Amino acid sequence: MAKGLDFMAGLRLDYGGYPKAQFNQKLFDEMGIRTDNQIKSFVIQPRFQFEWNVNEGNKDFLKFGAEFSLQISIIIWSSIIWCLMVIIWQRWMLILHKLV
Incomplete structure (x- = not known):
């Protein structure tokens, strides 16, 4: 990009699976709520980072980065x-x- 300035970009893919809960018949009979759901989640998270090696002296570095979650x-x-x-x-x- 510029002298002493580096840019890094990436993509993080997260998958989370959780154990299936037991079914509660009484709760289902009284309120109609199922408890045997299994939660699964797949999230794409783009990320980037800037790193500036000040005066290219390899002593002082300034880093800035961010990550965004696209779970919506x-x-x-x-x-x-x-x-x-x-x-x-x-x-x-x-x-x-x-x-x-």
């Missing part, structure tokens, strides 16, 4: 994007209305 479902992401599009559209309409 597609439905939630599409709702967020839709809301942002509506907000942007409304702002543009206000701006255009003031110009006319």
